Amino acid sequence: MSETIPASLDADLRALLADVLGLTPARAAGFTVQTPLFGALPELDSMAVAGLFTALEDRFGFVLEEDEIDGDLLETYGALLAFVARKQGHG
Amino acid sequence: MAEALAPMRWPCPGAGADGEWALVTQSGDAARVLIVPPLFDEMNRARAMLAAVMRHLATAGVAAVLPDLPGCGESVQDFAAQSLNAWRAAMIAAARHFAASHVLALRGGALVAPPTLPGWALAPVSGDAVLRPLLRAASLAARARNEDASPAALLEQGRTQGLVLAGYPCGAALIAGLHGALPAGEGQQAIALSDLGAAGPAPWVRQEPAPAPALAQALAARIVADLAA
Known part of the structure; x- marks a missing residue:
């Protein structure tokens, strides 16, 4: 799977994670595609997951189908970024 | 002093003899803004910002009152007994009791704001x-x-x-x-977050409560400007 993910999308997603979870910009900037999210970030409990999905929908203008929501989506930062890019028609 | 936020009891429907608490600023009498908070957890996340908005308004000579929705915050009532109608009835009673001239509803609060008061709905949601x-x-x-x-x-x-x-x-x-x-406000104009141009995330987006000083200042400034227009 070759993906061309715009740098602006990557920056927007990091900013959104920082906003929703109250992370410092430096911490969000330090995420790599392998950085684990759900289960690794103490800020990300189940209510925060639902809030994050809603914020993703608002920010990026798509609707998440319930069958798209599973643990894999938030396994790593790279998985989430690839998903958002796909929903936006990139890659 | 004019900017002081003070808790005050008021006779809320369903609350019994002791009534419910509201946060009140006394400042001038040109306008008194009833603030209808967001619903559920967004209310807690927005509370610090709303108190900041009230202080800014008071400094500009605009009084404000922030009641709890029945069943929420300091309310003595049972959350399980609430409905949009009950919340709307309480906000209409609060508007009357405090002689509100305007309403500022936030997010889901726009669903239960007194529909006929003039004012503003910030980022109203269905x-x-x-x-x-x-x-x-x-x-x-x-x-x-x-x-x-x-x-x-x-x-x-x-x-x-x-x-x-x-x-x-x-x-x-x-x-x-x-x-x-x-949202069914007849006299209330919707304000989008982007209209205010304030830096930083809206407090209700944050999973942990955090102040939003830029947004509080921009929102209060918009209200003061509209009232003066």
Whole structure:
């Protein structure tokens, strides 16, 4: 799977994670595609997951189908970024 | 001093003889703004910002009152007994008791603001938008317990029997009322967050409460400017 993910999308997603979870910009900037999210970030409990999905929908203008929501989506930062890019028609 | 926020009791419907608490600023008498807070957890996340808005307004000579919705905050009433109608009736009674000239509703608060008062609705949302993250969180929690409960199935259960959502024991009337509800303010103009141009995230987006000084200042400035226009 070759993906061309715009740098602006990557920056927007990091900013959104920082906003929703109250992370410092430096911490969000330090995420790599392998950085684990759900289960690794103490800020990300189940209510925060639902809030994050809603914020993703608002920010990026798509609707998440319930069958798209599973643990894999938030396994790593790279998985989430690839998903958002796909929903936006990139890659 | 003019900017002091003071708690004050008021005779809220359903609250009994002691009434409910509201946060009040006394400042001038040109305008008194009733603030209708967001619903559910967004209220807690926005509370510090709303207090800051009240201080800014008081400094500009505009009085404000921030009541709790029945069942929320310091309220003595049972959350499970609430509905959009009950909240709207309480906000209409608060507007009358405090002689509010304007209303500022935030997010889901626009669903229960007194419909005929002039004023503003900041980032108003539909009842379905209020329900979606709550149902989604309940569905995720059910899945973590190895139960299968889609948000749609939970909505149906909630509409008929009531449901605990994000720790709030919601009665059937509240969930049925939220489903399909749209903000219906006649005299209130909607303000989008982007209209205010304030830096930083809206406090209700944050999963942990945090102040939003730039947004509080921009919102108060917009209200003061509109009142002077």
